[in-house]
Amino acid sequence: MRVTVAGAGIVGLSSAYRLAEAGHTVTVVAAAPPAESTSAAAGGVLYPPVRRADERIVRWTAASLAVFRGQDAPGVRFRRGRVLGDPDPWWLPAVEDPVRDGDGVAFTTAVVDTPVYLGWLLSRVAALGVRVEYRPLSTLSGLDADVVVNAAGLGAGPLAGDASMVPVGGQVVHVADPGLPGFVVDGTGPGVTYVIPHGGHVVCGGTEEPGRGDTDPNPGVTADILRRCEALEPRLAGAQVLRSLVGLRPFRREVRLAREGDVVHCYGHGGAGITLAWGCAADVAALVTAGRVP
């Protein structure tokens, strides 16, 4: 089948990969290159920070982890880390070697330097014969395809006529990595503070700003993030600040992954798209090929 995938973030590219692998003729159409997507701004730690229990989340997370384990891709490391604030999160069965640790949990998971990984994934997708075009779509109708996959992140809502999508802004600060062994996410405060080392740099965060529309970093917020992260991980004191950036999470009450006629929708991953993408991509490929998820 001829399939057009709208979107070249982690969700669009992983879907395109699975579809091409299944033998479909795939074109990706995206408003901008992967390096400019929300996916490229992510902290990149794989666990589902989703408060509401949803069995699909556990399945998609475990499937994504298995893919990252098997890929040996640049930008991906498996690290141990801690998430504080809930000693018994419902998603714990999805991650590797979890143990309760004080007021939180410790576990091993993939930590993804997303700009590096997306560049690699784009080249893998191209090697499978996928064509990539950069132009914005104003509609999913009239495309030269048998099936269209709507994986356009925040842009997916307008394309689907779904008004329930909300941008949730997130500012992060990259600092030079002093050699931190693992990640830590602290959800015990009024906002979430996280320190995610990638080898060359550490992603320090963060903020959650529902309704935010711009991606201009705020210097006052940068200073506040650095203060919170140093308190959480004192080895960051004096680390060189490399850059600040803002991404807009494509938030929806729950992920929409469903086929409607000749369109397969896959969007609304909020703050967990890196975690869920490969699990969702398998379901997207099944919905395109067989019309249902096995």
Ligand SMILES: Cc1cc2nc3c(=O)[nH]c(=O)nc-3n(C[C@H](O)[C@H](O)[C@H](O)COP(=O)(O)OP(=O)(O)OC[C@H]3O[C@@H](n4cnc5c(N)ncnc54)[C@H](O)[C@@H]3O)c2cc1C
């Ligand atoms: C600060 C921050 C930290 C995060 N940390 C994590 C984390 O640690 N772990 C985790 O799992 N997740 C994390 N996330 C969430 C994650 O980044 C998102 O869930 C994920 O990037 C969503 O991927 P996506 O492919 O759906 O959307 P995007 O990456 O936004 O990609 C959307 C694509 O669609 C294209 N597009 C949009 N509109 C149109 C249109 N009209 N026509 C054509 N193309 C269009 C865009 O150009 C882009 O290519 C974080 C997010 C932020 C902001």
